[in-house]
Structure formats: C-alpha cells, structure tokens
Amino acid sequence: MKVTIDGRDVELQEQKTILKLAKEMDINIPTLCHHEGLSNYGSCRLCIVEISNNGNAEIDTSCTRYAEDGMVIETETEKLKERRQLIGELLLAQAPESEKLKDKLQELGVTKTRFEAKDSDCIVCGRCVRACNEEVGTGAISFVGRGYETKVDTPFSINSDVCIGCTSCAEVCPTGAIEVEDEGATRYIRYFNTELELKKCEECGDYINPERMIEKLKEEDFSYYPEENFNLCVNCRRSREMNKFADKVLEASK
Ligand code: SF4
Ligand code: FES
Structure with a gap:
C-alpha cells in the first residue's frame, strides 16, 4: 500500500490510521479526544486532514480514518488551519474555564471564542x-x-x-x-x-x-x-x- 503524506511517499505493510502513520513520520497533527491507550472515538475533530484519492477530495479525522492505497494526504493547509481554529473556538466555548484546554488551544492560536460560553468544563471527548x-x-x-x-x-x-x-x-x-x-x-x-x-x-x-x-x-x-x-x-x-x-x-x- 502506497500513500503520500505532506508530499512524502511512504509504503505501508499493515493497516494503520493516518494519525498513527503521521506520528511515525514525525508529522504533528493536533489531537484532543485521542489517547494512545484507548479506542478511537473521533469526537473533537481537531485531527482533521485533507485526503484525496481516485479523484475524490474530502476532509476527515485522522485518528479514525485508515490509510488506503493511493491516498494523498495533507495535514497542514490553510483550509485545515482555519477549520481547526473554528473547532478550537467551539471547544473553548464548551469548557471556557479550563486552563488545561486553554493551553492546548493556544498552540493552535485560539485564545478566545465567538460562541456562547457554556457553564461546563467538559468537552464530551469521552x-x-x-x-x-x-x-x-x-x-x-x-x-x-x-x-x-x-x-x-x-x-x-x-x-x-x-x-x-x-x-x-x-x-x-x-x-x-x-x-x-x-x-x-x-x-x-x-x-x-x-x-x-x-x-x-x-x-x-x-x-x-x-x-x-x-x-x-x-x-x-x-x-x-x-x-x-x-x-x-x-x-x-x-x-x-x-x-x-x-x-x-x-x-x-x-
Ligand atoms: S470529563 Fe469530559 S472532558 Fe473530561 S475526559 Fe470526560 S468527557 Fe472528556
Ligand atoms: S483526536 Fe479528536 S477526532 Fe481525532
């Protein structure tokens, strides 16, 4: 199985998620609901990537999506940055007082939210x-x-x-x-x-x-x-x- 990720070609011997593959290639994709020791859940959507294959283009979560032969994946485009910032704002509105979350989102350039803040500190990541x-x-x-x-x-x-x-x-x-x-x-x-x-x-x-x-x-x-x-x-x-x-x-x- 051959995949191209951020312009680098890679051959896979076994099935793995795009996130796992990216990690192995030292490509950093932001995550929040993902945890190494737990099953993938795909709720926060911070880990989205752009995928094209067989003439189809889409955006999907890299923690739940498995790499497939012929996929061309981009992990850091302007479109993704904008979407991640929007997602970050939505997450911040869910837990506006969480310092841990604020620190994490700051890495994405999200320091405030335009959405109504909830009286909660849970982002329902599961x-x-x-x-x-x-x-x-x-x-x-x-x-x-x-x-x-x-x-x-x-x-x-x-x-x-x-x-x-x-x-x-x-x-x-x-x-x-x-x-x-x-x-x-x-x-x-x-x-x-x-x-x-x-x-x-x-x-x-x-x-x-x-x-x-x-x-x-x-x-x-x-x-x-x-x-x-x-x-x-x-x-x-x-x-x-x-x-x-x-x-x-x-x-x-x-
Ligand atoms: S309490 Fe909420 S934010 Fe914390 S782990 Fe559970 S679902 Fe995620
Ligand atoms: S890390 Fe949350 S959807 Fe992938």
Missing part, C-alpha cells in the same frame, strides 16, 4: 468513559443527555456503587474537569458525586487506595504479587522488601 470501560472494565460512568446537553455522569447522578476510585478518568481528562481529593479516610470524586472508603496501610496507618480498588486488583492475575503488599503503602512496601533483601544477603554471607 476519554474518561473509554478509560473506565476499556482499561478498568468498570463502566461506572457513561454519556447522559442529548445534543448540547450531553454530559458524563454516573447512573442517576448518584454515588457510584461500582466505581473503584482508581482515578483513571481524571488522569486522561484533557480539561481537568475531574478532580480527585483524598480527605482522611475518604476519596472524593465530586464530579461524579462519588466517594469511597480508603484502606489504611497496615504498617504505618497512612491511608492508601480505596478498599474497592484493592479488592478489584486482587481479582486480577496477580499471582506473582505477594498478597501482603496490597495492604501496604509504597514506602512500607519498599522498606519491607529492602529488609527482606538485606536478610537474604546477610544470610548468604554467613
């Missing part, structure tokens, strides 16, 4: 939903509402009884909408009206991860991982391992 479903396998959150009113939430907007408090949703969120706070024995994920009980380190008494998260990890294949480690904080785990190592070395040197 990264959190995909992380929860695909990476954690929990499915604690999903899209609710329709059209302009669409948002991400737990069922009935109440404290989730399946969320394990792993914070994957917060880690992948490009706007910083989801904040996680540990206060005493409780982890709060207020964006999803959810709170979880934290487990205490059995050595030093510091709070570590939520009970539910530890139980979920124990269900996974951690046969190589000593069960006692689940009940320790990072520091106590390390010092216990160091002590065991020191004991072995001393024993061997006797």
Whole structure:
C-alpha cells in the first residue's frame, strides 16, 4: 500500500490510521479526544486532514480514518488551519474555564471564542468513559443527555456503587474537569458525586487506595504479587522488601 503524506511517499505493510502513520513520520497533527491507550472515538475533530484519492477530495479525522492505497494526504493547509481554529473556538466555548484546554488551544492560536460560553468544563471527548470501560472494565460512568446537553455522569447522578476510585478518568481528562481529593479516610470524586472508603496501610496507618480498588486488583492475575503488599503503602512496601533483601544477603554471607 502506497500513500503520500505532506508530499512524502511512504509504503505501508499493515493497516494503520493516518494519525498513527503521521506520528511515525514525525508529522504533528493536533489531537484532543485521542489517547494512545484507548479506542478511537473521533469526537473533537481537531485531527482533521485533507485526503484525496481516485479523484475524490474530502476532509476527515485522522485518528479514525485508515490509510488506503493511493491516498494523498495533507495535514497542514490553510483550509485545515482555519477549520481547526473554528473547532478550537467551539471547544473553548464548551469548557471556557479550563486552563488545561486553554493551553492546548493556544498552540493552535485560539485564545478566545465567538460562541456562547457554556457553564461546563467538559468537552464530551469521552476519554474518561473509554478509560473506565476499556482499561478498568468498570463502566461506572457513561454519556447522559442529548445534543448540547450531553454530559458524563454516573447512573442517576448518584454515588457510584461500582466505581473503584482508581482515578483513571481524571488522569486522561484533557480539561481537568475531574478532580480527585483524598480527605482522611475518604476519596472524593465530586464530579461524579462519588466517594469511597480508603484502606489504611497496615504498617504505618497512612491511608492508601480505596478498599474497592484493592479488592478489584486482587481479582486480577496477580499471582506473582505477594498478597501482603496490597495492604501496604509504597514506602512500607519498599522498606519491607529492602529488609527482606538485606536478610537474604546477610544470610548468604554467613
Ligand atoms: S470529563 Fe473530561 S475526559 Fe470526560 S468527557 Fe469530559 S472532558 Fe472528556
Ligand atoms: S483526536 Fe481525532 S477526532 Fe479528536
């Protein structure tokens, strides 16, 4: 399969998205809803490229579109820049207070929006939903509402009884909408009206991860991982391992 991207010819041995191909060729295409570890969703449209093939010309999202034989792809034309700026303004109107989003959009030259600002900090990119479903396998959150009113939430907007408090949703969120706070024995994920009980380190008494998260990890294949480690904080785990190592070395040197 032969493809031309920004004037450079390339031969492909396997199917891949235009975005992946561009990355491999050190061509930078802006993205927002895309995340390496998650499935492609194609909601933000920042990654659009111009494609022509067999006399057809179109604009499509490079994160969802697979390269095809004979495609001629442009990633950085005036038309694309203008469209990306417009898309950027629409995204900014969806989460006008997000500093993370502002920083990202500044790279595209978008610093303000002509559209009505929403009272929200979510751009409905779906990264959190995909992380929860695909990476954690929990499915604690999903899209609710329709059209302009669409948002991400737990069922009935109440404290989730399946969320394990792993914070994957917060880690992948490009706007910083989801904040996680540990206060005493409780982890709060207020964006999803959810709170979880934290487990205490059995050595030093510091709070570590939520009970539910530890139980979920124990269900996974951690046969190589000593069960006692689940009940320790990072520091106590390390010092216990160091002590065991020191004991072995001393024993061997006797
Ligand atoms: S909360 Fe964050 S990750 Fe989830 S859809 Fe909204 S912007 Fe995307
Ligand atoms: S990164 Fe491709 S549509 Fe969002």
